[in-house]
Amino acid sequence: MIKRRKWGWAVFAIIATVVISVMALYLYDSGNQEVKEPKHTPRSEPRQALVETPTPDSQEKHATESIAPKHKIGQARKRVAILIDDIGYDLSPLYELLKIDAPLTFAVLPHYAHSVDAANILHRAKREILLHLPMEPHAFPDENPGMGALLMSMSDRQIEEELDRDLDAIPFLSGVNNHMGSKFMEDEAKLNIVFKELKKRNLFFVDSRTTALSRGQEIAKKLRLRFVARKIFIDNDRDYVTILRNLTTRINEEFAHKSEAFVMIGHPRLKTIQALKEAIPVLKARGIDIVPVSALVQ
Numbered sequence: 001m002i003k004r005r006k007w008g009w010a011v012f013a014i015i016a017t018v019v020i021s022v023m024a025l026y027l028y029d030s031g032n033q034e035v036k037e038p039k040h041t042p043r044s045e046p047r048q049a050l051v052e053t054p055t056p057d058s059q060e061k062h063a064t065e066s067i068a069p070k071h072k073i074g075q076a077r078k079r080v081a082i083l084i085d086d087i088g089y090d091l092s093p094l095y096e097l098l099k100i101d102a103p104l105t106f107a108v109l110p111h112y113a114h115s116v117d118a119a120n121i122l123h124r125a126k127r128e129i130l131l132h133l134p135m136e137p138h139a140f141p142d143e144n145p146g147m148g149a150l151l152m153s154m155s156d157r158q159i160e161e162e163l164d165r166d167l168d169a170i171p172f173l174s175g176v177n178n179h180m181g182s183k184f185m186e187d188e189a190k191l192n193i194v195f196k197e198l199k200k201r202n203l204f205f206v207d208s209r210t211t212a213l214s215r216g217q218e219i220a221k222k223l224r225l226r227f228v229a230r231k232i233f234i235d236n237d238r239d240y241v242t243i244l245r246n247l248t249t250r251i252n253e254e255f256a257h258k259s260e261a262f263v264m265i266g267h268p269r270l271k272t273i274q275a276l277k278e279a280i281p282v283l284k285a286r287g288i289d290i291v292p293v294s295a296l297v298q
Contacts, residue, residue: 135181
């Protein structure tokens with residue numbers, strides 16, 4: 001009887017030990033599963049487009065990704081000078097333009113409230129400065145070139161005196177370009193007076209090409225005056241998409257015609273500034289150098 005009891009307790013002890021061991025193993029496994037990191041991070045669901053309706057900015061974003069062939073080692077680098085006209089009315093756009101990481105050139109109008117301040121700011125920022133010289137257009141007086149304008153009615157002496165006042169009004173000048181002047185730029189005799197004075201002062205001239213009949217290049221060549229003509233107006237059309245295309249697609253077209261360097265002219269307008277901020281980093285990434293205008297004069 002005693003043997004049977006001992007045997008019964010022994011069996012019970014074995015069964016109890018097995019049960020306890022199994023339960024302990026289960027609890028250990030369960031605890032470990034709670035703190036295990038997954039082997040693979042779950043993939044997130046595809047994200048919806050942030051802008052469902054395309055905007056001008058988003059449409060042009062794709063265009064700027066391929067604005068020029070990628071630069072190849074050994075190729076001559078392409079160069080563009082960007083000249084910003086009409087500086088002197090207001091300093092706010094100037095400060096925005098100076099935030100752009102590129103050696104833009106600036107043309108300052110004479111005798112305006114912020115003309116001298118603008119030239120001083122630009123000089124401290126190490127930017128190239130031109131006199132934006134007002135000249136008579138065909139539509140004068142309906143279109144007025146403003147203070148300091150050279151007019152067809154002036155005598156040779158009056159042109160010389162007005163030109164001297166304009167040149168002396170802006171410090172740190174490297175050159176000059178015409179503001180309006182479609183009529184004045186077609187007159188060889190009057191343009192000759194201007195170019196001779198620029199030659200004396202060792203200044204170059206940028207022809208804004210406000211008329212297809214400009215005599216600028218011809219007279220500059222005769223006088224051996226350093227000269228370059230504008231190729232593209234950036235913002236004649238003030239639409240943002242068009243401005244950005246001029247800074248991208250139009251540049252491609254010019255380079256496709258084997259141009260390796262040219263001058264573009266724009267103005268201190270909000271949409272132009274926005275387009276420049278977007279386009280210039282892409283141009284630089286594609287091997288196009290932004291240079292001061294003086295780098296392209298001949």
